Amino acid sequence: MSVLLKLTNVAVYVGDACLLEPISLALKQGQPLTILGQTGSGKSLLAQAIMGLLPTDLSVSGDIEAFGKVMTIEERQALWGREMVMLPQEPWHSLDPLMKGIDQVKEVYQFVREKDPQEALAMAEEDLRHVGLADNGHKRADELSGGMAQRLAIAAATAGGAHVILADEPTKGLDVTRRDGIVRLLQARSKLGSLLTITHDVAVARQLGGLLLVMKEGRLVEQGEAAQVLDHPKDDYTRELIAAEPRAWQDMAPTMRKNDADDILIADNVRLERGGRTLFDGLSFSIKQGEVVGIVGDSGCGKSSLGDALLNLLPVSSGKLTRSNKTAKPHQWLKLYQDPPSAFSSSVTLGQLLDDVVDLHGIDKARISPLMDRLNLPEGILDRNCLAVSGGELQRFAILRALLLDPVFLFADEPTSRLDPITAKEVTGLLVELASEAGCAVLLVSHDMDLVRKTCHQVVSI
Structure with missing residues (x-):
């Protein structure tokens, strides 16, 4: 097998501080390589370093070799689309907000693969059918759910036929069926090339197979064949990561006496339409103070729209x-x-954003530090903006900001989709504690039925 991408002692720094310790790896043709690890462990930094996408305040050392040649950042950037492609963690960063989805995939075939317009359209339609978006190609990205936007981004990114695919959390926010379909799609697209996947989902790492690297706090802690590492982990952190999958959790739902709690919100025979389509009809349920209610359903079924309606936004x-x-x-x-x-x-x-919330609502600033410790957020992120932190760190920061406002009702839309199992368990536990301690009603959306069963008092299916 030929080596398409090779890293030799690649490290990432901010000033003199090392964020990602030196790492070496070889990405071979036809052999998937997966990096598994906690949120903020440096997985995305590594992918950004390979592509030449690091923020300007970060620097990289070591050699990055692509297709047999050590290349500069500019040389690697010249390969984007045709030879190397990266699927970003946030689909909104790679999609044009003004274009229909079908057109975004079509133009890749037309201008990168040099297909005529009619053939490009036919190939784009086939791609959207494969990712379950056959009926949504006419929509813009902002008209799609998070999971649907993720699938559109994958279809557009892989349409160029690049030989090296770097996929950063490609299955976040997807139900199990869609997740498995995306994994199969990436595997099929990478058969003639190579696939490097970054994930915190142990099930995805197991499904991809190939080589597996486990990272923690910017360093490599374990590597080997995926099945061997996951079935017989040697490092304590790897064992902890596997054991933190929701199916292994104890029941988290706090005991509550429903007769003593008041209904905070009642939905009676609700029907919701969007874009000329009925999302759901005849939906009825109630939520009491201190209750955790799970919302489940396939990607795009209207779970996020339901939450917006309950918050009077729709x-x-x-x-x-x-x-x-x-x-x-x-x-x-x-x-x-x-x-x-x-x-x-x-x-x-992020620090300025917190200051604005504190000033606007008269919040005691002394509450911030204990909450940051509880959410495992380092003080240093307050000096960065939202684009300079990992997706998981930003989600935990969002939870921090919400908790400061003492919510009575919290619609949590896939709040752990960007978190590794260990952090996800901690954050979910915090949301459950919030419901119990503060009498806050929590409406929790998740594609993970194990998580919902272990944390919720009732489950509403859409």
């Missing part, structure tokens, strides 16, 4: 929504977004 088509807590302020009805970058401005630091 009108319902029929039926009735009743909020019974009249003393809560508007900012105490909150949403944790599936894609946290959509909730933050990149023009200021």
